[in-house]
Amino acid sequence: MDVRQLSYFVAVYEQGSISAAARQCCITQPSLSTAIRQLEQELGVILFTRLPKGVSPTDDADKLYGHAGRLISQVNSIKASFVQPVKKVQFKLGLIRALGVERMSQLLREFSLLVDGLELHLVEPTEQCDARIITAAQLNAGEVFEPIWHDSYMLAIPPASPLMLKSSIALADFENLALIKRTPCDAWNSLYPELGRRNIKPDIRADIQTIEYALGLVSAGIGCALVPDFYNLNQRSDVLLKNIDELALQRTIGLAYRRTNDTQPLKILIQLCLHTVNIAPTSLQFTPGDTD
Template sequence: MDIRHLKYFVAVYEQGSVSAASRQCFVAQPSLSSAIRQLEQQLNVTLFLRQPKGVTPTEDGERLYGHACRLLGQFQALQRSFTEPVDKIRFRLGLIRALGVERMSDLLRQFSLQLPGLELQLVEPDEPCDARIISPELLKSGEQFQPMYHDHFQLALPAGQPLALKQRISLQDFAGLALIKRTPCEAWQKLYPELVRQGIKPDIRADIHTIEYALGLVSAGVACALVPDFEQLRQRQDLVLRPIAMAGLERRIGLAYSPVQASGLALETLLRLCQKLAVP
């Protein structure tokens, strides 16, 4: 069935006249009449009753009209999807490390869904970018900060580690403890100087930059590590999280952006999503 024949049929139906439809479609009347006959032969029906001053649709013609309009609408939508591409929106987002794969993936998924045509590039937070998800300590002059997360750090221990039996880890428990140094890490920068001040020496087994590698070593039983208390970590069976008896082992995470750029559609959308995540 030719899509043009359906177009001609709809024109005849709506004009009530073959001659009027031929003028509307810019096609010769014999060609249009031939298209209608071919449709009738293919469907084995009569679509119009010829009258002295035009045509009247039959019951089958009425039924075909509804189908034809839907099919033509779908065909036009298909054509537009290829001939009218969505405008691209390029956005560079700087991210610090150890933000939590699950929660960041969910945020970026929602960001992409709300902006068709988004081309999102993730970069280091010190590279040129449109906005950054960072801690307040990394704010630059003139940047605004929209809070998102408030993370508390705990000690991740292998499931079989004897300290896993304790409900809270004291600073004295770090003496000789196999420990992974992870930098940059806000909690490490607070905890380690305090251990040094008290003369407590842990057994540093590795210096790791990413939380994923640190957790891998904890899971393998190599050492313990300071990690944010992400919900997904509490559900793991290969390690145990325990709070540390020291105040201030926490961090705040938020969206840093220039107020000059805040009127852009992409940044407005991301800012709105981040405001929903704000922890009081």
Template sequence: MDLRELGYFVAVFEERSVSAAARRSFVSQPSVSTALSNLEHELGTKLFARHRKGVTPTAAAERLYPMALRMADDAKTLRSLFRKPEPKTPLVLGLMASLDIPRTLDLVAPLARDAELEVKLVSAEEPCDARIVSRSLRKKNETFVPLWRERYVVALPAGHPLAAKSRLRASELAGERVVHRCNCELGPRFTKGGRRPKVVAVAASEEWAVALVSAGIGIAFLPEGVVRTNDRIVVRPLADVVASREVGVAYDASTTLAPALERLLRARRLSA
């Protein structure tokens, strides 16, 4: 029995039309009609009643349909067992240390689910196809595609005297004990005009910075998207310092962006 003829039969059964089945199978209508005739001759029974609006399956076709589906699925399984898998396209993404995790996952997860891609995540300092970084970290030879903008906030221990205020001024932070982030882009903004908070710890990550603030070691200046508050920490905006950062995808300007990433960024722009 010809598996191709069975495939045409399944298409006609589901479409209830020879012409629609032909379009679905990307073949001519006579090819489908011939395949059905051959199948009916081989089985010795009529499979469809033809009329002006299409076809109606007979009782024989109703019995054959589930068996034809199983045979088609078994054939696909056999082919997949012995066919060499298509090589996946590698895509290496560099991530800077301080990122809004939910937003980053919204970008990375669809790429990781793409069966044609082999996604690898590395540090933004390692060789990669594209980097998710703040604009301030863009290299001179890179093109930058913006993704989102987020403001900086002050993270304070819940019992800190300034926690009672809804907004803070930079002058109020002078002399405060500060947990400094080793990859902080904001530091220079608080060393101007004599404002020099006292650095009591240097955190290698946002998680450590938040933990140290929660423990009462000091305060920290953090991008709003990386702070996960709890009952031991509060977050307050700055009233007199306009501080924000733009995060996006940076890639070598002499190359083209990976097609899968380009499609995803285009879809995000259209849905924005």
């Protein structure tokens, strides 16, 4: 027997399925079945009872499992003792909130895979860092800005709101409208002054920071709120999204960095961001605590 056979055995034992173990071990199901049969023949025992769905370990399999686990652990320990440690590469990335957890997770995952030994520190965009993912309005003098995503804003309303029957929202509809103010928010900074110029006065019911709290108040019927048009909001039954006419409420999010910073991790991140440009905002999600 060899370690490879034992590792296949452990996978089948833990998964309770030949097909699931094959996927875990990245081999074909027939190859794994052959390895298990060879192991059974060598030991002179039956290790698994085949069931209509999956397999069930025998008493001999229970006995072998403990030995196999210890042996595989020892082999992995021997291999690890000869592996040269990868030099850590620290990188501080400043992030605003409400970036969309799905798209940010994908970007950071790819970044981590491409930079060996990356030790990534996510910090507030106001802290000293190697690069920042921010809105165009937050760009500092001397920074280069590479656009990544373009987001639009909509009005989130309670399902019982009279506005639910309208196909879109006019600025005049904000007169005396129960509204949740959310700051900081680029869309609010554009909408509220425009309402003032038109002498339109909404009924401000709350002043909060996070999207999650804003949506909670909308769901409770307290008022309406401006939110980015993230895909998963369209799946909610307690909140409706409406387009706003007469005013384009949008933001551009991008990577900001100083031109003098030419480290290899930053070059890789720039290329990833350039490759990511124009991903549709409908593929995004927000996470509790997000602000923008």
